[in-house]
Each structure stands twice: as structure tokens, then as C-alpha cells.
Amino acid sequence: MSIDKNELVQRVSQRLSEGSGTVEDIIDATLEEIYESLKLGESVSLRNFGIFYFKVTRERWVFKFNPSQRLRQLFGWSSTHKP
Numbered sequence: 001m002s003i004d005k006n007e008l009v010q011r012v013s014q015r016l017s018e019g020s021g022t023v024e025d026i027i028d029a030t031l032e033e034i035y036e037s038l039k040l041g042e043s044v045s046l047r048n049f050g051i052f053y054f055k056v057t058r059e060r061w062v063f064k065f066n067p068s069q070r071l072r073q074l075f076g077w078s079s080t081h082k083p
Contacts, residue, residue, distance in 0.1 A: 038063075 043053035050067040
């Protein structure tokens with residue numbers, strides 16, 4: 001099972017009692033800022049979710065995600081687990 005952006009917008013709208021248009025704008029702006037940061041080679045850390053970053057090798061850039069302790073606990077992953 002998965003949710004798409006529209007479902008995410010609806011769920012967040014309900015949680016915040018905010019209009020879906022406003023929430024969609026916020027989600028779009030957040031994603032754009034994440035994209036721009038990664039494009040500049042900056043890591044992005046979202047507390048209680050994880051860190052998005054690139055590992056640069058000689059041949060290429062490799063996209064990485066390091067889940068937070070909260071996310072690891074939710075799925076029963078140890079701190080050394082590599083998803």
C-alpha cells in the first residue's frame with residue numbers, strides 16, 4: 001500500500017484543519033527547498049524522520065537516507081540496520 005501526494009495533502013489538511021490548497025503549497029515549497037539543498041550538496045535533516053544526503057564516490061554521487069531513531073524504533077530496526 002502507498003499514498004500519493006493528493007492523499008498526503010488530504011491527511012495533513014485534516015490533521016491541521018487547514019485548506020488543502022494551503023497544505024499543497026507548503027508541501028510543494030518544502031520539497032523544492034529539499035531539492036535545492038541536495039542539488040547544492042547540502043544534507044537535509046528532518047528531526048524524528050531522518051537525513052537525506054549524497055555520498056560522493058570517484059565515479060558518481062550516491063543518494064542516501066539515514067532514518068532517525070524514532071523511525072528505526074517504529075520498524076524495529078537496530079541502529080546498525082542498513083535498509
